[in-house]
Amino acid sequence: DAGVTQSPTHLIKTRGQQVTLRCSPKSGHDTVSWYQQALGQGPQFIFQYYEEEERQRGNFPDRFSGHQFPNYSSELNVNALLLGDSALYLCASSLVAWDRVTDTQYFGPGTRLTVL
Amino acid sequence: AQKITQTQPGMFVQEKEAVTLDCTYDTSDQSYGLFWYKQPSSGEMIFLIYQGSYDEQNATEGRYSLNFQKARKSANLVISASQLGDSAMYFCAMREGSYNTDKLIFGTGTRLQVFP
Numbered sequence: 234d235a236g237v238t239q240s241p242t243h244l245i246k247t248r249g250q251q252v253t254l255r256c257s258p259k260s261g262h263d264t265v266s267w268y269q270q271a272l273g274q275g276p277q278f279i280f281q282y283y284e285e286e287e288r289q290r291g292n293f294p295d296r297f298s299g300h301q302f303p304n305y306s307s308e309l310n311v312n313a314l315l316l317g318d319s320a321l322y323l324c325a326s327s328l329v330a331w332d333r334v335t336d337t338q339y340f341g342p343g344t345r346l347t348v349l
Numbered sequence: 350a351q352k353i354t355q356t357q358p359g360m361f362v363q364e365k366e367a368v369t370l371d372c373t374y375d376t377s378d379q380s381y382g383l384f385w386y387k388q389p390s391s392g393e394m395i396f397l398i399y400q401g402s403y404d405e406q407n408a409t410e411g412r413y414s415l416n417f418q419k420a421r422k423s424a425n426l427v428i429s430a431s432q433l434g435d436s437a438m439y440f441c442a443m444r445e446g447s448y449n450t451d452k453l454i455f456g457t458g459t460r461l462q463v464f465p
Contacts, residue, residue, distance in 0.1 A: 275456055340395075
């Protein structure tokens with residue numbers, strides 16, 4: 234049973250560029266969440282996608298956008314990159330539970346983005 | 350506002366000994382979930398254990414147990430019989446139970462080092 238996969242593993246960009254990160258959820262999961270983890274900190278919630286729509290958003294600017302496809306995979310796009318966007322980007326998948334609260338979130342290996 | 354506090358930046362434990370990692374939380378919600386994740390140097394967040402706010406028994410998963418003290422708002426992780434492979438960052442996280450709040454709030458983590 235494949236777990237959560239992310240691509241690419243590492244990415245180096247320069248300020249002002251745009252980047253797209255990809256995530257495939259764990260088999261059977263329908264919800265994808267994205268987190269940003271700066272060095273030495275805990276992950277910070279960016280947004281969550283369910284049924285191809287953004288369900289909830291954290292405190293991140295509009296430069297961060299996303300998409301969910303019919304097969305539940307997801308993309309995270311970041312425009313106009315800043316040095317401060319350098320971080321590990323983690324994708325997590327889960328399944329909406331009976332009480333409409335998502336079940337446990339399982340994480341992928343992450344994409345490490347470096348902005349120069 | 351909801352918050353997770355991990356006051357131990359680093360912990361050392363000898364192989365085969367037990368260790369407790371501290372976590373306190375703050376929320377005004379009656380329904381919430383508490384999670385512990387392990388993050389090795391590779392970066393992937395590995396789910397360890399879950400405790401629901403209405404669960405009367407402390408959660409256990411193999412060598413991991415969660416010491417849940419609701420009145421004190423603490424959810425400490427106990428690792429029994431530590432192994433060298435347990436060396437990693439450990440994050441405590443909380444999810445509030447309302448439909449529109451599926452995001453996880455993470456603490457700053459505790460780095461555990463297991464020595465022979």
